[in-house]
Amino acid sequence: xxxxxTIFNQKTAIDRFLFAIENGYFVEAHELLEDDWxxxxxxxxxxxxxVLKGLINGATALALFYIKKKPEGYKKVWPAFLKYIxxxxxxxxxxxxxxxxxxxxxxxxxxxxxxx
Numbered sequence: 001x002x003x004x005x006t007i008f009n010q011k012t013a014i015d016r017f018l019f020a021i022e023n024g025y026f027v028e029a030h031e032l033l034e035d036d037w038x039x040x041x042x043x044x045x046x047x048x049x050x051v052l053k054g055l056i057n058g059a060t061a062l063a064l065f066y067i068k069k070k071p072e073g074y075k076k077v078w079p080a081f082l083k084y085i086x087x088x089x090x091x092x093x094x095x096x097x098x099x100x101x102x103x104x105x106x107x108x109x110x111x112x113x114x115x116x
Contacts, residue, residue, distance in 0.1 A: 014098045021105050026063035030056050047091045054084030058106040071115055
């Protein structure tokens with residue numbers, strides 16, 4: 001299915017990410033934070049970059065499970081979300097409450113997964 005990317009017109013990357021994960025666009029959500037992730041890496045802001053990496057991996061894991069139908073891939077990627085997301089408590093970010101919201105949404109969606 002081809003996605004009309006004009007639906008991602010929210011003001012900030014985290015707003016676009018929230019919209020994407022709330023609406024099941026997990027593959028696209030992965031892409032929406034990559035520019036900020038790369039910027040933080042280039043600026044040497046390692047912990048900020050790792051928080052974004054965690055959110056990106058959370059969305060990627062859900063994409064692997066729900067869209068790509070690859071539960072084994074999901075099992076490998078979800079732990080990266082769990083590893084990096086605690087750093088959110090240690091950093092300063094603009095719109096930090098939205099990053100917490102993204103974290104909670106990813107956790108809620110993940111809690112509905114049943115692996116056999």
